[in-house]
Amino acid sequence: MGYGVYLPKYRIKVGEIAKVWGMDGERVSKSLIINEKTVPSLDEDTATISVEAARNALEHAGIDAKDIGAIYVGSESHPYVVKPTATIVAAAIDAVEDLTAADYEFACKAGTAAIQSCMGLVDSGMIEYGLAIGADTSQGRPGDALEYTASAGGAAYIIGKKDTLADILDTYSYTTDTPDFWRREGMDFPSHGARFTGRPAYFKHVISAAEGIMERNDKKPEDFDYVVFHQPNGKFPLNAAKTLGFSKEQLETGMLIPNIGNTYSGATPLGLAAILDKANKGDLILAVSYGSGAGSDAFIIEVNGRNEEKRNMKKVRDYVDRKEYIDYSLYVKYKGKLKGVVLQK
Amino acid sequence: MRGIAAHWRLIPQRYNLVGTKCSNCGEKFFPPRVICPNCRRAGDIEEFRFSGEGRVYSYTVIHVPPDGFEFQKPYILGIIELAEGPRILSQIVDCKPEDVEIGSRVEKVFRKVIADGSEGIIRYGYKFKLKDPKEKPRRL
Numbered sequence: 001m002g003y004g005v006y007l008p009k010y011r012i013k014v015g016e017i018a019k020v021w022g023m024d025g026e027r028v029s030k031s032l033i034i035n036e037k038t039v040p041s042l043d044e045d046t047a048t049i050s051v052e053a054a055r056n057a058l059e060h061a062g063i064d065a066k067d068i069g070a071i072y073v074g075s076e077s078h079p080y081v082v083k084p085t086a087t088i089v090a091a092a093i094d095a096v097e098d099l100t101a102a103d104y105e106f107a108c109k110a111g112t113a114a115i116q117s118c119m120g121l122v123d124s125g126m127i128e129y130g131l132a133i134g135a136d137t138s139q140g141r142p143g144d145a146l147e148y149t150a151s152a153g154g155a156a157y158i159i160g161k162k163d164t165l166a167d168i169l170d171t172y173s174y175t176t177d178t179p180d181f182w183r184r185e186g187m188d189f190p191s192h193g194a195r196f197t198g199r200p201a202y203f204k205h206v207i208s209a210a211e212g213i214m215e216r217n218d219k220k221p222e223d224f225d226y227v228v229f230h231q232p233n234g235k236f237p238l239n240a241a242k243t244l245g246f247s248k249e250q251l252e253t254g255m256l257i258p259n260i261g262n263t264y265s266g267a268t269p270l271g272l273a274a275i276l277d278k279a280n281k282g283d284l285i286l287a288v289s290y291g292s293g294a295g296s297d298a299f300i301i302e303v304n305g306r307n308e309e310k311r312n313m314k315k316v317r318d319y320v321d322r323k324e325y326i327d328y329s330l331y332v333k334y335k336g337k338l339k340g341v342v343l344q345k
Numbered sequence: 346m347r348g349i350a351a352h353w354r355l356i357p358q359r360y361n362l363v364g365t366k367c368s369n370c371g372e373k374f375f376p377p378r379v380i381c382p383n384c385r386r387a388g389d390i391e392e393f394r395f396s397g398e399g400r401v402y403s404y405t406v407i408h409v410p411p412d413g414f415e416f417q418k419p420y421i422l423g424i425i426e427l428a429e430g431p432r433i434l435s436q437i438v439d440c441k442p443e444d445v446e447i448g449s450r451v452e453k454v455f456r457k458v459i460a461d462g463s464e465g466i467i468r469y470g471y472k473f474k475l476k477d478p479k480e481k482p483r484r485l
């Protein structure tokens with residue numbers, strides 16, 4: 001097993017966005033607990049981010065791409081509406097042709113759903129290795145609260161039984177039909193139920209999934225060394241941790257939102273990768289994603305000794321630190337938000 | 346919609362820098378050749394995958410780009426000397442013109458190269474980025 005991550009190089013500060021809309025940048029930053037977010041370059045999209053993350057994961061795992069039997073890419077910003085991202089990844093890592101592949105969609109939790117599918121195929125013996133990716137280049141409507149957080153990035157996991165770095169002890173999901181956030185066919189930007197996204201949506205699902213998996217495995221918050229939740233802003237995961245009884249220390253390592261924003265399908269997988277970059281033998285991790293619409297996937301993961309022996313050299317931290325700031329006008333161009341011109345998007 | 350079949354055939358080259366090599370004289374070719382110019386009939390051509398490592402052999406900054414690249418200007422077009430020998434033309438991304446020098450070490454990245462308008466296919470392929478943006482290169 002191995003993992004790999006990718007973040008675009010460009011950043012925009014929350015203050016720079018706030019200035020355009022006549023808002024107080026510092027106050028917005030403080031209330032959302034986010035300083036800056038990643039911005040993809042004009043030639044980057046979910047497919048290119050997925051490929052870079054997948055190549056890093058393969059390099060880390062040190063396996064032959066031809067042994068991968070399934071590729072699932074979870075995203076809400078696939079470059080094509082019809083035409084899979086997963087086949088582009090398969091060709092770019094040279095895993096073709098003897099494999100199955102598909103794209104997943106479930107708002108921000110499509111990446112963890114991909115991990116679960118790979119687990120099932122590996123456990124049943126149908127495939128030797130599966131590649132699960134969560135990646136996004138998400139869009140926020142200009143002037144909307146989402147514009148401060150919606151960012152780009154992704155992470156890829158190679159799931160298998162041999163030479164694992166960490167073992168997924170259990171996974172549990174909690175799913176309901178809750179219209180808190182959506183985007184209809186052909187619409188550029190998503191709509192959301194504003195305050196409705198909190199208690200009945202994010203908190204209900206994240207907390208139910210976390211409680212469900214802990215109860216089933218007879219675990220308490222203090223049994224875990226690290227915890228990571230989906231991070232649509234800085235506040236939500238903090239409050240979820242508090243409600244469930246996790247400390248700031250347990251949450252800290254996987255909290256990437258303040259410096260990269262909300263990478264949607266990439267968020268929980270990236271937070272988990274930041275934890276694996278540091279975690280040692282015997283460490284126990286709780287990871288809980290959240291996807292609007294709505295559902296949460298929870299995982300209990302135990303790190304084994306090979307994680308230290310085979311430390312990932314392309315760390316989340318390196319990608320977070322590799323950055324160049326852009327202003328709002330360049331940001332608009334990079335996001336392809338200009339009307340009347342066909343930008344290469 | 347033009348050239349979809351041509352693009353499809355070139356996917357191994359464009360995604361993974363798959364070229365060829367002559368196992369008789371050892372020379373590597375990108376784009377791939379089917380006949381070795383050194384050995385002619387004695388040549389023995391096989392598939393060869395380039396590592397994607399190389400150096401900037403030469404570069405220029407494009408201010409008046411062709412159709413489809415207008416919004417990327419100014420951008421850097423380089424001749425990359427691959428570690429295994431061949432020289433290829435490619436964009437150098439994620440840096441400013443003043444960061445690039447002849448001799449800078451580069452590595453391949455996977456990017457969108459061009460889209461056939463809003464309705465056509467998206468053509469992905471290799472570009473290069475600086476391996477270490479702070480490096481002062483040794484002259485070739």
Ligand SMILES: [Zn+2]
Nearest residue numbers: 367370381384
């Ligand atoms: Zn020859």
